[in-house]
Amino acid sequence: MTEKALEMLRLLEKNAAYSNALLADLLDISIDEVKNIRQTLEDQAVILGYQTLIDWTKVLNTELVTAMIEVKVTPTRGKGFDQVAERIYRFKEVKALYLMSGSYDLSITIEAQSMMEISRFVSDKLSPLDSVMSTVTHFILKKYKHDGVIFNQEEDQDPRMMVTP
Known part of the structure; x- marks a missing residue:
């Protein structure tokens, strides 16, 4: 390149x-x-797409609930985590899915209109999968920074570093 x-x-x-x-x-x-x-x-599929980052809190009646779900799974023989990951990333609610190291295997980010929709996703779609052993759901309360972009930054804020004697 x-x-x-x-x-x-x-x-x-x-x-x-x-x-x-x-x-x-x-x-x-x-x-x-x-x-x-x-x-x-x-x-060459180096560029996979173009996206716009939107602060939905500034658009009336369109704010979505975002949750991050930690998932412990049993890997499939010969396929590892890929088979269960493929089943999960096909759900329309899933915005991101990562294989993780540490205390859980997969990290899922989903968006929905309400906490109840996220609850139904976990109980009706995610938990019934054979490979899923357990889940822990975290709700995002406020976004400060996403993909390098700072949210709710004051426009009149002086970007210069404060110097004190």
Whole structure:
């Protein structure tokens, strides 16, 4: 992978809305080169998609409840954790799923309209799976930072470091 492609990935990771023209300026290459690099990265499945991070607390009547669920599972012989992970990530509520080290095996992040919907997901969909031994559900009460973006940051806040004598 070229240095320009790596630079482009770093820029797009910070802001996927950068236009090809802006990327060309930032990378000091032509727009056609930007298009070619972007297309190659998409074709190679290095870039898997483009997402917008939204602060739903600022949109009326649209706030979702987010939960992180710790799951202990029994791995399947010959398939390990992959088989049960595939069954779980296919549920529409699942936003993220990770294999973890430590006291539990899988970490699931889900979103729903209410705590009751999350409860039903755990009791009706997740817990009945043969490989699932136990679950622990944590509800997110407030987001401070997500994917490197700080939420509820005061616009008039002075970004300079305070210096005291």
